[in-house]
Amino acid sequence: MTTVLQTRGLGKRYRRRWALSDCTLEIPAGRIAGLVGPNGAGKTTLLHLATGLLRPTTGTIEVLGGPPPARPAQLARVGFVAQDTPTYAHLTVADHLRLGAHLNPGWDAATARDRIEHLGLDPGQRAGKLSGGQRAQLALTLAIAKRPELLILDEPVASLDPLARREFLRGLMETVVDQELSVVLSSHLVADLERVCDYLIVLVGSRVQLAGEVDRLLATHHLLTGPRRNPGTLPASQHVISASHTDRQTTLIVRTDAAVHDPAWTVSPVGLEDLVLAYMSQTGQPGRRPVLEVQR
Amino acid sequence: MIWLTWRQFRVQTLVAAGALALLALAFAVTGPQLVHLYDTTVATCRAQHDCQIAMNALGSKDNLLQDLARLVMLVVPALIGIFWGAPLIARELEAGTQRLAWTQSVTRGRWVAVKLGLVGLASMATAGLLSLMVTWWSSPFDRIGAGRLDPAIFGERGIAPVGYAAFAFALGVTAGMLIRRTVPAMAVTLAVFAAVQAAFELRIRFHLIPPLRLESALNMNWVTQLGSGGPAGLGSLFVGISPTLPGAWIGSSQVTTAAGQTNLGPMPPACGPNSSYSSCIAAISRMHLRQAVIYQPGSRFWAFQWYETAIYLALAAVLAGFCVWWVRRRLS
Numbered sequence: 056m057t058t059v060l061q062t063r064g065l066g067k068r069y070r071r072r073w074a075l076s077d078c079t080l081e082i083p084a085g086r087i088a089g090l091v092g093p094n095g096a097g098k099t100t101l102l103h104l105a106t107g108l109l110r111p112t113t114g115t116i117e118v119l120g121g122p123p124p125a126r127p128a129q130l131a132r133v134g135f136v137a138q139d140t141p142t143y144a145h146l147t148v149a150d151h152l153r154l155g156a157h158l159n160p161g162w163d164a165a166t167a168r169d170r171i172e173h174l175g176l177d178p179g180q181r182a183g184k185l186s187g188g189q190r191a192q193l194a195l196t197l198a199i200a201k202r203p204e205l206l207i208l209d210e211p212v213a214s215l216d217p218l219a220r221r222e223f224l225r226g227l228m229e230t231v232v233d234q235e236l237s238v239v240l241s242s243h244l245v246a247d248l249e250r251v252c253d254y255l256i257v258l259v260g261s262r263v264q265l266a267g268e269v270d271r272l273l274a275t276h277h278l279l280t281g282p283r284r285n286p287g288t289l290p291a292s293q294h295v296i297s298a299s300h301t302d303r304q305t306t307l308i309v310r311t312d313a314a315v316h317d318p319a320w321t322v323s324p325v326g327l328e329d330l331v332l333a334y335m336s337q338t339g340q341p342g343r344r345p346v347l348e349v350q351r
Numbered sequence: 352m353i354w355l356t357w358r359q360f361r362v363q364t365l366v367a368a369g370a371l372a373l374l375a376l377a378f379a380v381t382g383p384q385l386v387h388l389y390d391t392t393v394a395t396c397r398a399q400h401d402c403q404i405a406m407n408a409l410g411s412k413d414n415l416l417q418d419l420a421r422l423v424m425l426v427v428p429a430l431i432g433i434f435w436g437a438p439l440i441a442r443e444l445e446a447g448t449q450r451l452a453w454t455q456s457v458t459r460g461r462w463v464a465v466k467l468g469l470v471g472l473a474s475m476a477t478a479g480l481l482s483l484m485v486t487w488w489s490s491p492f493d494r495i496g497a498g499r500l501d502p503a504i505f506g507e508r509g510i511a512p513v514g515y516a517a518f519a520f521a522l523g524v525t526a527g528m529l530i531r532r533t534v535p536a537m538a539v540t541l542a543v544f545a546a547v548q549a550a551f552e553l554r555i556r557f558h559l560i561p562p563l564r565l566e567s568a569l570n571m572n573w574v575t576q577l578g579s580g581g582p583a584g585l586g587s588l589f590v591g592i593s594p595t596l597p598g599a600w601i602g603s604s605q606v607t608t609a610a611g612q613t614n615l616g617p618m619p620p621a622c623g624p625n626s627s628y629s630s631c632i633a634a635i636s637r638m639h640l641r642q643a644v645i646y647q648p649g650s651r652f653w654a655f656q657w658y659e660t661a662i663y664l665a666l667a668a669v670l671a672g673f674c675v676w677w678v679r680r681r682l683s
Contacts, residue, residue: 106454130456137450143359144446150358157354158455194451201456 059084059205059237060105064114066261067100074100076261077114082239082254087231089248089269090241091331092258098241099138101258102209105239106135119205131161134203134236138210140194144183148176151193152200159201167200170226188219192226199230206231208240212247224251245328255327257334264334269327276330279307279320297333308333352457352465360470363435367477374423374481378488381413388412389491406495417492420485424507427481428515431474432544436523437536439466440678444531449682463678467671471520478516482509498598498649502552505600509656514663519544521670528674528682547666551659557602559658562645565596569606569640571632579618588615588622590635592642598649609639 060082067075075097082088090098103109104116107124116123124130142151148171156162171178174192182190191211198206208227212220228251231238242248248255255272257265265272276296283305286295293311300306308325309315315322325333357364392405440463443449453459486508493499499508506515522544527536569590576591590606607613620626621634647655 103450108450108453124454125458127456127458130454130458133454135450135454137447137454139447141447141451143448143451146358154355154358155455158352158452158457160456197451198454 057084058082058117059086059088059119060239061117062101062104062114063116065101065104065111065116066113067097067104067109068112073261075104078258078261078263079114080256080258080263080266082237082256084237085235086254086268087228087238087240087252088254088256089245089252090239090256090258091243091245091248092241093335094243096258097261098243098258099209102135102207102239102241106133106207108135127160131159131201132204134198134201134206136191136194136198136206136208136211139214140187140191140211142182142185142190142193144181146182147178148180148182148185148193149178151182151197152178155197155200161202163200163202166202167196170196170199174226186219188215188222191215191219191223195223195226195230199234202234204236206236206238208238210241210243212242213244220247221250227251245331249327255331257331259335259337264337265331272330273324273327275312276308276310276325277315278323278325278329279305279309279315280323281305281317281320284319296330297336352461353469355452356466356469360435360473364473367473371477371480371484374419375484377416377419378484381416382488385409385412385488385491389494393491393495409491409495417489420489421504421507423481424485424512428478428512428519429541429544431477431516432519432523432540433537435470435474436520437527437540438533439470439524439527440674440682441527441531441533441536444528445533458679459682460675460679463675467521467524467674471517471667471671474516474520475513478512479510482507482512498600499652500598500600500647500649500655502556502600505556505652505655506548506552506659509653510660511656511663514660514667515548517667518547518663518670521667521674522547524674525670528677551662556655556659557600557647560647560651560654562602562647565594565642565644565646567642569636569642570594571636573642574632574635577622577631577635586617588618588635590615590640592644594642594644594646596644596646596648598652600647600649602645602647604642604644607641607643609641611641615640 058081060080063079065075065078066073078097078101090101092098100109104111105118105123107130118124119132121129124133146154152164152167152171155167156164174189176185176189176193182193185193195208195211212223215223224247227238230236240248240252253269255265255267255269256263281304283300283303286298286305286307289295289309292313293309293315296308296310298305298307308330388409393402393409396402396405443452452462489504489508493504493508496504499505506512519540523536523540526539526543527533530536530539570592573592573594574590575593576589578589579586580589592604592606594601594604605613606615608615615638619631619634619638622631
C-alpha cells in the first residue's frame with residue numbers, strides 16, 4: 056500500500072451547494088501530510104468523506120487501499136480528531152478512556168493512560184471543564200490509543216493558543232515517531248503545518264493546486280529578484296507561479312528543476328508560507344490550470 | 352456501546368428509578384387501607400342500603416394521591432418523549448459528538464440501534480411499572496367509577512401506557528434526528544404526541560372493535576332530559592337518555608318512535624308548562640318510544656388495551672426502524 060488516501064473526481068453536494076467537486080488527489084503512506092487551503096476549500100468535507108462520516112455524491116475515494124470506513128474492522132484502522140475536537144462535556148476524562156476501551160477492540164489502555172498522565176489531566180475532570188488545549192489533547196489521545204494506521208485531524212489546533220498549539224503538535228510528532236502511522240492534518244495556517252508536515256497538499260476550491268514533499272517543494276521553488284522585466288522572457292524550464300513588479304524591480308516565484316544561472320536574478324529560497332500563498336492566489340485567473348504535481 | 356449508553360443515560364435512569372420508588376412507597380402505605388375500606392364498606396353496602404354514602408366516602412380518600420396518580424400517568428409518556436427521546440440524537444448533533452462516536456470502531460447502525468433499544472426499553476419499563484402500580488392502587492376507585500373503558504382512565508391503566516411511552520420515545524428520537532436541535536424537537540414531540548393521543552381517543556379507539564347495539568323499548572329510568580326542540584323543530588318533543596350500562600363505554604344513544612323515526616312528534620299536552628312532571632312521564636311512556644344505544648361493553652377492556660398497545664408499539668417500531676435507516680444512510 057503506497058497511498059493512504061486516493062480520490063478520483065470526488066464530489067459532495069449538500070442540497071444545491073457543492074462542498075467539494077471533482078477532487079482528485081493522492082496522499083502517500085508513511086507521511087505527515089498537511090492539507091492546506093482557505094476556508095471553504097472543502098478540506099473538512101474531504102476529511103469527513105475519508106472517515107466515512109459522509110458519503111460521496113460523485114467520484115470514488117479509497118482509504119488505506121479500501122472503501123472509506125463503514126465496518127468495524129475498517130473503522131478501527133482510521134483515527135479521527137474532528138474540528139473543534141468534540142468530546143462529551145458531562146463525561147470525565149476517565150470516562151472518555153473507558154469509552155475508547157469499550158468501543159475499540161484494539162484499544163491501547165497503557166498508551167492512553169500514560170498520555171493523560173503525561174499531559175497532567177485529572178482523570179476525574181469533566182471534559183466540559185477542560186481548556187481548549189486539554190480537550191484537543193484528550194481527543195487526540197482517544198484517536199491515538201485506538202491504534203489506527205491512519206490518523207486524520209481536521210483543524211485540530213485552529214482554536215488553540217500558540218503555546219497549546221505547539222504542545223499539541225509536539226505530542227502528535229512524538230506519537231508518529233513511536234507508532235509509525237500515517238497522518239493527514241488539515242489547517243488553514245501554513246505555519247502550523249510547516250513545523251510537522253513532510254508532505255503538503257494545497258486545496259483551493261476543491262482543486263489540488265500543489266502537492267508534494269515539503270523538501271522537494273522548497274528545493275524546486277525559488278524567489279527571483281532583479282531588474283524589471285517581462286516574465287515571458289524566462290527559459291521554458293522555469294514556470295512562473297507569481298510575479299510582482301515595482302517601477303524598477305520584478306519579484307518572481309518560479310518552479311524549476313534546474314538551477315537558475317541568469318546573473319540578473321538574485322536567487323533566494325522561498326518560505327513554505329509564501330509558496331502556499333503564491334499557489335492559493337493563482338485561482339480565479341482564467342485560462343490557467345495551475346494544477347501541478349511535484350513528485351520525486 | 353452498551354456501556355456508553357448506560358453512562359450517558361445514567362442520571363436519567365436514576366431519577367426515574369427514584370421517582371418510581373417514591374411513588375411506590377406512597378402507594379404501598381395507602382393502598383392496603385383503600386382495599387380494606389372497599390372490602391368493609393362498598394363490598395357490603397348492598398345489605399345495608401348505604402352504597403352511595405360508602406362510595407362517596409371511598410372516592411374522597413387520598414384525593415391528593417389520586418390527582419397525582421392521574422397527573423403522572425398523563426404526563427409521563429410525553430415527558431419520556433421530550434426528555435429521553437428528543438435529545439438522544441439531537442444533543443449529539445448539536446455538540447458534534449457524533450463525529451467522535453461514529454469514528455470509534457463501532458458502526459453507526461449499531462450505535463443508534465443500541466441507544467434506541469436500551470433507552471426505549473427503559474422508557475417502556477418505566478411506564479409499565481408506573482401503570483402497574485397505579486392500576487393496582489386505583490382498583491378500589493375504578494370499581495366504583497364509570498368503568499375502566501371510560502376515556503378519562505382507560506389510557507392510565509393496564510398496558511397501554513407501555514405503548515404510549517414507546518411511541519413517544521421513538522417520536523422524540525425521530526424529531527430530534529430530523530430537526531437536529533433539542534429544544535425545537537422537544538416542542539414538536541409534545542405537539543405531535545398530544546395530537547396523536549387526542550385523535551386516537553376521540554376518533555379511533557371506539558371503532559377498533561365493532562361496537563354493540565342495544566335496541567329496546569325506552570327505559571324511563573335512563574331519561575335525563577325532556578323538553579321541546581327535537582329534530583322536527585321548536586314544538587317537537589326531545590327526549591335525552593343517559594344509559595347506565597355498568598362499565599360500558601357509551602358511543603351514542605338515540606330515542607326513536609315505535610316506527611323507528613327520529614322525529615318524535617309534537618310535545619304531548621301533558622308535558623305543557625302547567626302540567627306535572629309525573630303526568631308528562633306517564634304520557635311519554637304511553638307513546639311506546641324506543642331507544643338505540645351504541646356502546647362497548649366493559650368486558651372488552653383488555654381487548655382494547657391489547658389493540659391500542661399493539662398499534663402504538665407498531666408505530667414506535669416503524670419510527671425506530673426509520674431512525675436506524677436514516678442514521679445509517681442519510682445522516683451526516
